Amino acid sequence: MHVHILFGASGTASLKYMFRETDSSESNQVIGFHDNLVVGPLWNLHKPEGLVNRQNWLIQHLPIVLGDDFFEKSYQEEFMKCVHQVNSVTEETPITIWCTNNASEQAGIRLIMYLLRDQSNPIRILNVKPIFDRLFNTGKYKMDIRSVGEVNPDKLELIYKEAACIDPVNETEKISLMKEWGVLSSSKELLRIWWKNQIKEVPVDYFDDYLYEIVLKVHGKRKQKEFIRAPRIIGEAIGYLNHDVGDQFLEYRLRELVSQGLLEVEGSFKGMPFYSVRAK
Structure with a gap:
């Protein structure tokens, strides 16, 4: 065995x-x-x-x-x-x-x-x-x-x-x-996070700025900011991130950005597919 x-x-x-x-x-x-x-x-x-x-x-x-x-x-x-x-x-x-x-x-x-x-x-x-x-x-x-x-x-x-x-x-x-x-x-x-071959403790909002930058990146240079589906934001965030934090945690932080007034939301928080966000 x-x-x-x-x-x-x-x-x-x-x-x-x-x-x-x-x-x-x-x-x-x-x-x-x-x-x-x-x-x-x-x-x-x-x-x-x-x-x-x-x-x-x-x-x-x-x-x-x-x-x-x-x-x-x-x-x-x-x-x-x-x-x-x-x-x-x-x-x-x-x-x-x-x-x-x-x-x-x-x-x-x-x-x-x-x-x-x-x-x-x-x-x-x-x-x-x-x-x-x-x-x-x-x-x-x-x-x-x-x-x-x-x-x-x-x-x-x-x-x-x-x-x-x-x-x-x-x-x-x-x-x-x-x-x-x-x-x-x-x-x-x-x-x-794993940093320089050791476990490093970081604040729970460590990735918030990164998530917000992803939203701005998807908006691009358009003057009229359209609502973006939450799964797209989370998918792009995971794709570029070197740390395996999981989609549920990133969605939790995305909702926190809404609570903090940095993002507007359209739809329902009953599940990731049911709402969209945009930067204010």
């Missing part, structure tokens, strides 16, 4: 598909946290009160995708299920934590190290990005991947084979990562 752990719904689905389609004598279990640790409080997340606090913040601030009430009905149960699976891994079982250079997956590494603090499993950290760059970013057009979920299963399989020689983390590295989780889980900050 080999256990694989990662953060993000898309990456989890890709990894599970990869192992289903791969001929291997090894049995693989994928533990996937459907969460983005870039946004929302991480305070005491390894404890019940911290998980409830995070869930409440996500429910109150992130817009609900139509037909998806995951945060309200399933989030806490699914998170605790994953924690239980991690804690149930037997001592001798090798573990691989999958990541790229984003704050969610990197924070996830630190949380997992804390959860496994009393176990001696061989734990490898497989950073997909440098291997992806070496194998696939060799031509004129290059893809700057921001999460494991942006890599298709066929490429993940090749990356996994290339990573066979990665050594497990040593005790010093494990302790250092655990201490970093201690810092993260003691903070009340609500937004994180």
Whole structure:
């Protein structure tokens, strides 16, 4: 048995598909946290009160995708299920934590190290990005991947084979990562980015100016500013952004720009497809 752990719904689905389609004598279990640790409080997340606090913040601030009430009905149960699976891994079982250079997956590494603090499993950290760059970013057009979920299963399989020689983390590295989780889980900050090879906490309005500039960019030089569909703004913002913050967080901040009086709105906030915005 080999256990694989990662953060993000898309990456989890890709990894599970990869192992289903791969001929291997090894049995693989994928533990996937459907969460983005870039946004929302991480305070005491390894404890019940911290998980409830995070869930409440996500429910109150992130817009609900139509037909998806995951945060309200399933989030806490699914998170605790994953924690239980991690804690149930037997001592001798090798573990691989999958990541790229984003704050969610990197924070996830630190949380997992804390959860496994009393176990001696061989734990490898497989950073997909440098291997992806070496194998696939060799031509004129290059893809700057921001999460494991942006890599298709066929490429993940090749990356996994290339990573066979990665050594497990040593005790010093494990302790250092655990201490970093201690810092993260003691903070009340609500937004994180990956900056100069470390997790950096930033104000929750860190991307507001960027979002506003996207609105102005779409307006262009037209004298008459027309209303722009919210999905277009969010889509362009995600496309140019190097950080994997997620569309729900960006929509939350777009609505905040409306609340602050910087943008006008037309339509209903019942869902992203139902409203448009323009700069005042």
